[in-house]
Amino acid sequence: MITLNSEQGFVKVESWEDIETLPGFTTNLDPKEHQLNQIIGRYIFKDYIKCGLSNCHTPHGRGYIVSTKSGPITNIGHNCGKSHFDVEFDQLSKVFERNIALHTYSENIRSTLKSLDFYKEKIASIRSGPQGADALYKKSLLLFKGKSGCPEAATSIISKMVRGRNSVISIEKEASRKEIDYLEAIQGKKLPRPYYIEEKVGELSGLSFLFEENSLRDILVLDLDNSFKSLSELDVDNGSFNELKEWSAWCSVIERKIENIENLIDVGIKLLRKDNLLQISAAISDKKQKDEYIKFINANM
Template sequence: MITINTAKGPFKVESWEDVLERPGFTPDLDPNQHKLDSVIGRYVFGDMVKCGLSNCHTPHARGYIVATKSGLETNIGKDCGKKYFGLDFDYMAKQFDIDMAAHENRDILWSFSFQVEELEAKIAMLRTSDKGADWVNKNANALTDPGKLPLTVTRQIGELVKQKSGRYTREREATAQEAEDMETKAGRKLDRPLYITDYEVNIRGIEALYPENNLRELLIVQILDELKAFKKLSIDELSHAQLIRWKKWATSVDLILDNASASIDHGRVLLTKENLEPLSRLENLNKNGELQRFLAFIGQLC
């Protein structure tokens, strides 16, 4: 990759031959006879190119194209730049890299700015479609809110989220007869007490409740709130640090949307009567009308 900066802005050069054919470019510049004027380009290759200084010519894969005060151009690596042109080169090379990064980041942000309406429409569709993000978020939050569902249920859901698994088992101590049967099957005496699994269920889609999959955080906080601030920006006036910050966000939006879409899918699997009904058999749920409250909740999910 070769990038050269001009008064009209940076542009990509296709091949090293294009650089060699530039007016004033010399592959054999005497650094003792010329003073550095500016860094005008940089390159990164898989193959090696020779240093353009007459007393070096060491092959290297990455370096800079520089212009001298006499109007000649050549190519050098960082080591030669520091050695023959001192702190001037070090400063100019760093500034060139900053300027190029700023230009690339501005291009990314300008391109992103033309996608804002499409992005807003996509988020609106994700939120309001049948059993979309808003529906999933509302009902998923209820599963962890003791104010909306029985504490027995919300505690169990909390445990499933904590263990990152929808698998739930309930064990009880085996009766004397059950213990004898287990020993007979094992063909030996077993340490007491013995336990058996009373029932086992697997709540699918529990991933929808993981903190990193929270739909409000993904769509509202990480995208829409940021988008409001982005739309007020003057991209051409952003500082280097601001460009880095907004470019990082803009290039993360697609991944955030993918995560949100996956979370919606998990939520649609989780939030069905059939999937959540096994939780109605939790101990202590049949108190103070709690079972009826839970059954009413899962009944409206259909």
């Protein structure tokens, strides 16, 4: 990849042959006879290119295209630049790299701004409908205490599963003598009687939909919606380096964020199926609350 700083700003150059045809370009510049003027380009290649200094010619994959005060242009690696042009080259290379980064950030942001309406429409589509993000988020809130009338026995089980990030639905039961003998043999110690163990009665699909970091409200409203608004108000031409760097990084992951939301919606649909959530009833010991939970799921999911 070759980037040149031209009168039109930073431009990408397709091939090294285009550099070799620049007026004044030489592959054999004597650094003792020429003074550095400015850095006019940067290149990064898998294949190595010989240094253009007459006393070097060491092949390297990354370097700069420089002009001299007397006119000739050549290519040099960073080490050669520091060795032969000292502090001046080091300062110029840092400024050049910063300017390239600033240009890249700005272009990335502008590209995203052009597609902003498309992203907004896509998010609106994702949020709408009976199995859209908004509907799934509201339904998921019903599974937690104080949100809907879901029996406390069920909300306690679900909350415990979320905290433990464990999708296995289990009940506590008294271990049989055979089970205790087996556990004592494994653990190498005597266990108290009675001894209670966890028995699996089901496994909940899509539990991760309820994890805090997967909150659709946080992702869609606090992140995407608010960021779309802030981005549309951003003054790209006058933004600070750090500001543009942060926004460019955010723009680079928009499509991944949207893809993650779509995947998360699929997880939510699996979680909120009636047959999936009704598995919880097997772990509710109180008959009244079990019946209330079954009725609740059938009415709300």
